[in-house]
Amino acid sequence: MQKFNQLSLEQRYQIEVLNKEGFSQTAIACRVGVHKSTISRELKRNTGKRGRSAGNYSARIAMNRAQERHKYKPKHRRFTEVMKEQSRIWLEDEKLSPELIAARWRVNGQPGVSHETLYQWIWLAKKSNHWQFRKDRGLYKHLRHGKRKRKRGNYRDSRGLIKERVSIEKKASRSGAEAADR
Structure with a gap:
């Protein structure tokens, strides 16, 4: 390399x-x-x-x-233990969302990470059995929704589809055939 x-x-x-x-x-x-x-x-x-x-x-x-x-240019920041501890307090005690935590860091002029990094940390802690995530395993319960509704990037999502729908072309041909029968 x-x-x-x-x-x-x-x-x-x-x-x-x-x-x-x-x-x-x-x-x-x-x-x-x-x-x-x-x-x-x-x-x-x-x-x-x-x-x-x-x-x-x-x-x-x-x-x-x-x-x-x-x-x-944007700099890569490491998610330090101090930031994690502050995030835990804000999540558990003040019931702030990761978006609000990231915004609070920005407003206060403190070094912080993005809300996406916070979400990744929370979900990794929930899924992992590693000892280092021991005290963070229950953080997902302090999120507003507790769990994800949908996976991101799921293109096979079936929301919004109507079962047994008929296309507009078929409806037009049906109404034309009905008019001819009259």
Whole structure:
């Protein structure tokens, strides 16, 4: 498995110089030591579209843009024991749903996980016999519905289907035949 690293400032300056000299993206990739799609993506993302830098690639600006993108991209948070304990209290004592727990973390500015992660944790604890889920086995009882109504992604669901239904085409042909009999 390959390990991917972000482009360094030196590599971006190298790309800038080679691009100004008119080298192809494949040649730039060989010189910099990265895949050609990396160069293509870098030039596409960070070449100015308007203003003073329109049509030009600048390493300094590209580095600033990359850092800005990285700053605001969603980060993976681990579901820590502190978060689990807080979730248990809010589920059992305050009767909050996982959606409200996730929203409360957001409003308070605390690190938290999504409601989906909370649901997965609750259902895993219910089904598992592992010792680490011992104190979480009954959490599903504190949910509003206690159990799932339907499985997610169940495309063979029969809700909303009418038994022995007759299609509109058959109804039209029936009414036409009845009119001819009159």
